[in-house]
Amino acid sequence: MAILNIRIIGDPVLRTVAEPVTDFGPELARLVADMTETMEDVEGAGLAAPQVGVSLRVFTYRIGGVEGHIINPVLENSEDYQPDEVEGCLSIPGLGFPVRRFRTTRVTGVDVNGNAVSVDGEGMLARCFQHETDHLDGILFTDRLEGEDRKAALRSIRNANYDSITESTTAKRAKTVGSSFGGGSFGPGSSGPGSSGVSASGAGSFGAAG
Numbered sequence: 001m002a003i004l005n006i007r008i009i010g011d012p013v014l015r016t017v018a019e020p021v022t023d024f025g026p027e028l029a030r031l032v033a034d035m036t037e038t039m040e041d042v043e044g045a046g047l048a049a050p051q052v053g054v055s056l057r058v059f060t061y062r063i064g065g066v067e068g069h070i071i072n073p074v075l076e077n078s079e080d081y082q083p084d085e086v087e088g089c090l091s092i093p094g095l096g097f098p099v100r101r102f103r104t105t106r107v108t109g110v111d112v113n114g115n116a117v118s119v120d121g122e123g124m125l126a127r128c129f130q131h132e133t134d135h136l137d138g139i140l141f142t143d144r145l146e147g148e149d150r151k152a153a154l155r156s157i158r159n160a161n162y163d164s165i166t167e168s169t170t171a172k173r174a175k176t177v178g179s180s181f182g183g184g185s186f187g188p189g190s191s192g193p194g195s196s197g198v199s200a201s202g203a204g205s206f207g208a209a210g
Helices: 026-041 123-136 147-158 160-175
Strands: 046-048 058-063 066-077 085-087 097-099 104-110 116-122
Touching: 026 046, 026 058, 026 066, 046 123, 058 123, 066 116, 066 123, 085 123, 097 147, 104 123, 116 123
Parallel strands: none
Antiparallel strands: 046 058, 058 066, 066 104, 085 097, 104 116
């Protein structure tokens, strides 16, 4: 297994709709294993294949002791919403904002062996499934923001200081490939630099959050 480099906002792969998986062989198994190791290394709650530069419909997840992977996921969401929670994303380092998500989600798909998989999630797990599936459709969590939060997020991304944050994050990850690195998030609802936005324990970034 290997720890993979995580793509940062601005990379075209993050805005590309991922392709369905059709080849269930050793390369797919290696991808899922590497994604899982990478997600664990950055203490993430989830990771989508486009975030590691692979435009395939695959994501891994780890929330509150529930972990796994889904290939070619299809979501069935409830009609009602859960309370907004701060999300972050490994592909948008340093940013965290409250995002509106459906209260419950059933994700169906297949595993690395092509066997059918169905997982019901609510709360943070449902949020993770929605966040990671967005990645597969070329959607980032900042696209879900509205009003002042959206304006603040876009201002932060355009800010010259944000470039230094992404450069610093990329440099740290490059030095720790094969070991461990975790990132923080900032923005409304976060606890400032060094906080983990939406994490595997229900409190750090997806893909972290992806």
